[in-house]
Amino acid sequence: MPVANGIELTALIREREAFVHTPIVFLTGEQDQEVRFNALDAGGDDFLTKPIRPKHLIASVQGRIRRFRDVQQIREREGTATPAASVDSGIVERGRMMARIDQLITEGRGRGGVVFLEMETIAKLRERLGLSQFERLHVEALDLLLPLAGERLVCRFADGGFLVLDASLDPEELLMLGVQLREALAAHEFRLGDQSVMTPAVAGVAPFAPELTDAGALLNAVEKVAHGARKRPDRIDLYRPLAAEEAARQAALIEDMRKAMAQGRLSLLYQPIVAVAGGEESRYQTLLRLDTSSGRRMTAAEVIPAAERSGFIVEIDRWVMREAIARIAQARAGGTAMTLFVTQSPYTLAHGGQAEWLRNELRALGVPGSALVIELRLADASVHTGTLREFCSAMVADGVQFCLSQFEPGPEVESILEQLPLSLIKLAGKYSTGALSTAVRDELRVIIDRAHRRSLEVIGHGVEDPQAAATLWMSGVDFVQGNLVQQAADGLDFDFNQAIL
Numbered sequence: 001m002p003v004a005n006g007i008e009l010t011a012l013i014r015e016r017e018a019f020v021h022t023p024i025v026f027l028t029g030e031q032d033q034e035v036r037f038n039a040l041d042a043g044g045d046d047f048l049t050k051p052i053r054p055k056h057l058i059a060s061v062q063g064r065i066r067r068f069r070d071v072q073q074i075r076e077r078e079g080t081a082t083p084a085a086s087v088d089s090g091i092v093e094r095g096r097m098m099a100r101i102d103q104l105i106t107e108g109r110g111r112g113g114v115v116f117l118e119m120e121t122i123a124k125l126r127e128r129l130g131l132s133q134f135e136r137l138h139v140e141a142l143d144l145l146l147p148l149a150g151e152r153l154v155c156r157f158a159d160g161g162f163l164v165l166d167a168s169l170d171p172e173e174l175l176m177l178g179v180q181l182r183e184a185l186a187a188h189e190f191r192l193g194d195q196s197v198m199t200p201a202v203a204g205v206a207p208f209a210p211e212l213t214d215a216g217a218l219l220n221a222v223e224k225v226a227h228g229a230r231k232r233p234d235r236i237d238l239y240r241p242l243a244a245e246e247a248a249r250q251a252a253l254i255e256d257m258r259k260a261m262a263q264g265r266l267s268l269l270y271q272p273i274v275a276v277a278g279g280e281e282s283r284y285q286t287l288l289r290l291d292t293s294s295g296r297r298m299t300a301a302e303v304i305p306a307a308e309r310s311g312f313i314v315e316i317d318r319w320v321m322r323e324a325i326a327r328i329a330q331a332r333a334g335g336t337a338m339t340l341f342v343t344q345s346p347y348t349l350a351h352g353g354q355a356e357w358l359r360n361e362l363r364a365l366g367v368p369g370s371a372l373v374i375e376l377r378l379a380d381a382s383v384h385t386g387t388l389r390e391f392c393s394a395m396v397a398d399g400v401q402f403c404l405s406q407f408e409p410g411p412e413v414e415s416i417l418e419q420l421p422l423s424l425i426k427l428a429g430k431y432s433t434g435a436l437s438t439a440v441r442d443e444l445r446v447i448i449d450r451a452h453r454r455s456l457e458v459i460g461h462g463v464e465d466p467q468a469a470a471t472l473w474m475s476g477v478d479f480v481q482g483n484l485v486q487q488a489a490d491g492l493d494f495d496f497n498q499a500i501l
Helices: 006-014 033-042 054-080 094-106 122-149 171-187 215-231 244-263 300-310 313-333 354-364 378-383 385-398 413-419 438-453 466-475
Strands: 025-028 046-049 113-119 153-156 161-166 190-192 195-197 201-207 236-238 266-275 282-291 297-299 338-343 372-377 401-407 424-427 457-460 479-481
Touching (some): 006 033, 025 054, 046 054, 046 385, 054 385, 094 153, 113 122, 113 171, 113 215, 122 153, 122 161, 122 171, 122 195, 122 413, 161 171, 161 215, 171 236, 201 215, 215 236, 215 378, 244 282, 244 300, 244 313, 266 313, 282 300, 282 313, 297 300, 300 313, 313 338, 313 354, 378 385, 378 401, 378 413, 385 413, 401 413, 424 438, 438 457, 466 479
Parallel strands (some): 201 236, 282 338, 338 372, 372 401, 424 457
Antiparallel strands (some): 113 161, 153 161, 190 195, 282 297
16 A cells, blocks of 8 residues: 555545445554554554454454444434334334333333244355345345334344334234244245345244343343244244243242352363364363352353343353453463363343453453354354354454354254354264264264364364274364363363373
8 A cells, every 4th residue: 555554544534424434444463552543543443463264354344244234224214214203113223122122121011022033044045145135135024024013113133033022912912923924024025136035934932021031031032932943834933931930940040140159159160172183282161160059069051041041141151251361361471371262152142242341351451362262052053143143253353263062963054154253163972972883983074074174173072081082083183172181170280281192
């Protein structure tokens, strides 16, 4: 750039009214914080740090394009909206929808709830249509749904997903509304240029329920219901509130978790993840434990489902993340480079401002994003691909890596691998048993080979005996984790340099 540098060019672009809101991202190896601040002050939106993987660059840029177009559509609609429009009707952006749901939950509405609609072939449509027509598809879908929704709020909820909020219907009436909306979406022929598009659709319906204590919990529940509806012939299902006894048990557990955070009864254990090829780099999996008031120690698998249903998971996940970042900072201060794997709920990652919150936590302790691997469960990624992609695209620029755990072949796996900017996969436990059938061993080799072709590293998880480790090693895994290496403990003193598998 012989005439102007990037900062000067950004300032010139921002002087033009047509480009005031155009995303501007710096791809740079510049490390000087003062230069970065000057670039942001001139109108830059963010930095991508070299070196960066091509797929991460593409995912990050696509995420910013998608958000920019969403904002543009919202501005256009709000510019034509009448001031007298009802707070409970019309097309709104996601943040306003979440705020309205929280308000209705706080008011203790006994009726109403949400309908979640999802186009099933969204990944193929994105590839087939291209970004411009793909965005047009969403606009037309919203225009189709709005008159059918009547005096209700409607919003786009990630790619291919739409949310309709009702404040008055009982569960069966809400289900009938879902049936009507789903059938209309599935039967509609979209005309996009010279192309004609029809897409199958599924729907989930979730009435307000006592255990769904905020918008995040409600949306997490309705997305899971919609995902389960794919197995039903009518392609729609209804969330059923917990029985009174189970709801009371869950409420007691959540209250105990709140007290545990204040009383120091939450803790993290760490399990080494060892490179098969050897090396000195320290990698650990973080594992949450809760010591209940009755003296019982509970694992994450026992705690997390209740926390997700109640909406308490954001506080739990943020506590875990803060602890992990603090341990990384402590190790770095002692001269040890360390990478921690931290499992997070999709509900947390979809929470408003979570990406910026995480950036601030990393910056506050001077921890690079590359020291953090966020682990996503395959079952969660299957349900929440859209919202996870938005968060992942926002964080890859900071060097944060992502690992897909409990991995095994399935109908949605290829789509997930295409859409999420992953760096690693962690195999399902069935591949770490001692004696595998010939068919399972062949399946394992295919998984690892395909992962390596995508530049993904593979972790064998839950390894308990030498035979399992040998099978994984011969199949080509990159890392091994399990009690054979070392049981989870509260210390971070494993000698990776001397580790022998």
